[in-house]
Amino acid sequence: xxxxxxxxxxxxxxxxxxxxxxxxxxxxxxxxxxxxxxxxxxxxxxxxxxxxxxxxxxxxxxxxxxxxxxxxxxxxxxxxxxxxxxxxxxxxxxxxxxxxxxxxxxxxxxxxxxxxxxxxxxxxxxxxxxxxxxxxxxxxxxxxxxxxxxxxxxxxxxxxxxxxxxxxxxxxxxxxxxxxxxxxxxxxxxxxxxxxxxxxxxxxxxxxxx
Numbered sequence: 001x002x003x004x005x006x007x008x009x010x011x012x013x014x015x016x017x018x019x020x021x022x023x024x025x026x027x028x029x030x031x032x033x034x035x036x037x038x039x040x041x042x043x044x045x046x047x048x049x050x051x052x053x054x055x056x057x058x059x060x061x062x063x064x065x066x067x068x069x070x071x072x073x074x075x076x077x078x079x080x081x082x083x084x085x086x087x088x089x090x091x092x093x094x095x096x097x098x099x100x101x102x103x104x105x106x107x108x109x110x111x112x113x114x115x116x117x118x119x120x121x122x123x124x125x126x127x128x129x130x131x132x133x134x135x136x137x138x139x140x141x142x143x144x145x146x147x148x149x150x151x152x153x154x155x156x157x158x159x160x161x162x163x164x165x166x167x168x169x170x171x172x173x174x175x176x177x178x179x180x181x182x183x184x185x186x187x188x189x190x191x192x193x194x195x196x197x198x199x200x201x202x203x204x205x206x207x208x209x210x
Contacts, residue, residue, distance in 0.1 A: 003027060003201070004209040005072060007131075012062035012075040017175065021195045022074075032073075034061035040099070041090035047097060050090065051077050051126035052139040059130040059137075068133040072207055075128040078194045080112075080170030082121050092122060092143075100170040106160055109171035113159065113181075116170065118150035123170070125191040127200055131207070138203050142196035144187030146174070151181060169194075 003026065011019055014033040022029045036057050041050040059075030080100040081092050089096040100121075103109035126141035164178060165171035172178035174185075174192045190197040 003204060005204065005207045006209055007070045007072050007207060010062065010066070010071050010073045010132075012058045012073050015076070015194060017193055018076055018195050021190065021193065021197060025197065025201065029074075032062045032065065034058070034065055036061045038077075043088040043090070045090045046094075047079070047081055047090050047092045047099070047124055048126070048141040048143070051079060051124050051141050052128065055126040056128035056130065056137055056139055059128045063130055063132045066132060071132045073128075073130040073132055074200075075130070076126065076195055078123065078125040078169050078191075080116075080121055080123055082115060082119075092124075097122075102167060102169055103165060103171045106166070109160055109165040110156060112171040113151060113156045113165070116148045116151075116172070116181075117156075118148060120145055120147045121170070122146075123192045125194055125196050127195065127203070129200075129203055129207075138206070140196075140199055140203060142188060142191045142199050144185055144189070144191040146185050146192060147183045148181055149183040155181075 009029045011029045011031045038054055054077040055075040059073040063073050081097045083097055085096040085098040100112050103112055123144050124141055128139040130137050162177050164173050164176050188196050
């Protein structure tokens with residue numbers, strides 16, 4: 001099963017995982033990742049809305065660097081969400097939460113893995129489809145709950161030594177060696193990888209060749 005679109009698809013992300021997922025669907029894609037600032041969500045802001053805005057900002061930034069030739073830009077953003085946080089925390093479904101993005105360094109990755117050990121968290125993956133040059137947008141955010149088994153410090157250190165955690169939200173990759181850290185998931189696996197394929201497939205229908 002594949003899909004032919006009415007205009008070229010451009011991925012506004014440097015993530016090789018997202019490019020591979022699009023190829024898995026039989027979609028030809030060009031990568032054009034533009035730099036964007038990613039301010040954190042405001043106190044009390046709903047993370048689902050914030051993630052959709054971040055995905056749309058990436059698509060818009062890439063579109064601004066292109067000629068007016070018709071294209072469809074795809075921006076995406078994935079974050080790991082833990083319950084809790086202070087008065088300045090954002091919210092997930094109205095409850096205070098804290099975000100785990102990509103770790104700054106090994107110490108930050110270690111702290112994230114310790115926080116995830118033996119607990120459940122939510123992964124939010126948002127995408128934005130931007131029709132260029134018209135500016136029409138479709139955005140959506142999808143959530144999946146992931147449960148980690150308990151990890152000891154030696155196992156965390158061994159995983160850190162692989163280098164895999166450093167470019168992953170929450171410091172783990174479910175599609176890589178991090179798979180063995182996970183006790184189970186509730187929801188869409190591909191949301192955790194970084195792109196909710198079923199929801200994206202349905203959203204692309206508006207640009208499908210008939």
